[in-house]
Amino acid sequence: MRDQLPAFLPHLRAFALHLTRDPVRSDDLVQSTLLRAWTNLDHFQHGTNLEAWLFTILRNCVYSEHRKRRREIEDPEGGFARRLMVQPEQESKLMLDDLHEALAYLSQEQRKALLLVVEQGETYEDAAALCGVAVGTLKSRVNRARTQLAEMLQMENRHDLGPDRLMQAALQHSKVVAAI
CATH class of the missing domain: 1.10.10.10 (Winged helix-like DNA-binding domain superfamily/Winged helix DNA-binding domain)
Incomplete structure (x- = not known):
């Protein structure tokens, strides 16, 4: 089954690109998906659709990332963080x-x-x-x-x-x- 994973890469990349519209982020998502799939391969039920399972993992990665990013504030110069600091x-x-x-x-x-x-x-x-x-x-x-x-x-x-x-x-x- 591990040998089959590389065959699904083009489809996973296309789906990730469709969801994110960002090539770099989509590659990161595919990598994260494959890492989770590899780690949890023993949870995969034989006889079911491996590609669908991978797509579900990828979609859940997108949802998790979206939830995390929703709480984050972009602050490249640290101005927002400095305003939140309280001096002792x-x-x-x-x-x-x-x-x-x-x-x-x-x-x-x-x-x-x-x-x-x-x-x-x-x-x-x-x-x-x-x-x-x-x-x-x-x-x-x-x-x-x-x-x-x-x-x-x-x-x-x-x-x-x-x-x-x-x-x-x-x-x-x-x-x-x-x-x-």
């Missing part, structure tokens, strides 16, 4: 706690200057006017605050203290705590 929260929470603690060690003038510029997005000129100091003084306070925070948080670059989500959350939290 524990590291952010620990960083937030560290930042909050480090902010508490800054002088009130430095913390206020940093909050105005980094958290609220004020220009140096507007922040200086709100603090009642010269622009150079405010710039110096922000610079010293960033440098001290970078040291305390063991950051390589003091300019990493920018308006990202973690920094915003920490600064917002410290602003609320400072108001209390």
Whole structure:
């Protein structure tokens, strides 16, 4: 019976091509069909139509593939997968706690200057006017605050203290705590 399988290849290819309209996919289906038939040859009932049995296996392969593909989403660049990812929260929470603690060690003038510029997005000129100091003084306070925070948080670059989500959350939290 195994010797008869190659004789059915042209008919199986034609049927697979009719079902898929894709030569590459149809060849894969025929290969999968022959593999399943070879593996399950002991289930074939002698005296029945071998070709019909092979066609049934091929059709079932198509149905199985269709069910699998229906649940899949084509995502060659991984954009969809990246949107589904959730970043771990524990590291952010620990960083937030560290930042909050480090902010508490800054002088009130430095913390206020940093909050105005980094958290609220004020220009140096507007922040200086709100603090009642010269622009150079405010710039110096922000610079010293960033440098001290970078040291305390063991950051390589003091300019990493920018308006990202973690920094915003920490600064917002410290602003609320400072108001209390």
